[in-house]
Amino acid sequence: MDAKSVTPSAVALILANPTPESPDDVPEIVVQVLDLKPIGSRFTFMASDGEAKVKAILSTHFASEVHSGKLQNLGLVRILNYTCNDIPQKTDKMVIITKCEVVSQALDAEIKSEVKIEEPSVLMKPKEEAAGLSKPIGAAPATIMLKPRHDVKSASQIVSEQRGNAAPAARLAMTRRVHPLISLNPYQGNWVIKVRVTSKGNLRSYRNARGEGHVFNVELTDEDGTQIQATMFNEAAKKFYPVFELGKVYYISKGSLRIANKQFKTVQNDYEMTLNETAVVEEAEGESFIPPVQYNFVKIDMLGPYVGGRELVDIIGVVQSVSPTLSIRRKIDNESIPKRDIVVADDSNKTVTISLWNDLATTVGEELLDMVDSAPIIAVKSLKVSDFQGKLLAPFHKFFSG
């Protein structure tokens, strides 16, 4: 097979098999990259087989391939695994490419199947390759037409035959296809994600006009660095609170998605996840390439603009002092809440008082008190910054050790 050509009917192959079970379920698919452009930290392009095109988005970890110039516009890529983001209301599909490799750097022009056999090598030639390496697309003649479905099925039949020969454990591994978080949407519920718990909230109880209940939030991050907030209520909150541990990696399925309320978003995602009691949460064993908690540290002398704002900051610094635990009586309901203040200094030569509330005051606060003589360095995430009598205060929102 010639490495310098697109796969005839590649787009049809993808759309006929929108969510392959595993890379083994993906046939040879080489497409040309057209209209490559950045969207946030990712890149999108039109994947072309010379006849049909489909919108594609690359997982974030391919951004470096684009920046380094390896993956180029007009180049060829082999798609090794993907999932289609199929939103029923929308007619345009998007292929989220989770695994791919560069076959060729930029060709001279867009491949178009209408082009006749006589001249095709001009179109197929990578800029820096000798003409002899190119293969006329005409060599794959009538098959450039859209393939009928039964052709696609025969490919997956081959795969299932291969699976039949695999050991049971290997078969299971192949079946557990992990979906990138970015591919999840409210309209398609049959997914499995593999995510790290990068923030764990408290199990809280609340009472309001709609009633009362318990609620528990986590922030989840996948290997692309995509984050989503997941919320559990009542029985689900009680069930999963002891299951989710900060920093651990889990397979999650049978959750539901809804549009996130912009006003309360703590992560960059249009959706938020709700897990009820029927959700499946299972710790993932072994190695994982999911990045740990990401910080965006702000120097203490740069906190000014954040005072009173909604935007949260992360701080890293040396703990200079730890107060005793105080019991603060909340005015609105007279409830007493444990609180402890720590003073942190960083390399901007400023200090800030950080208040630890509730469990953080008693648990983390106590640990810090024990360590304070050794000037421990801590990283603190998601601080809300306020000002009291000219002193900057950063009450704890969440905590990660450092």
Place this chain on the structure above:
DNA sequence: CCCCCCCC
């Protein structure tokens, strides 16, 4: 369905 983030 939460979304509180408290006190000097």
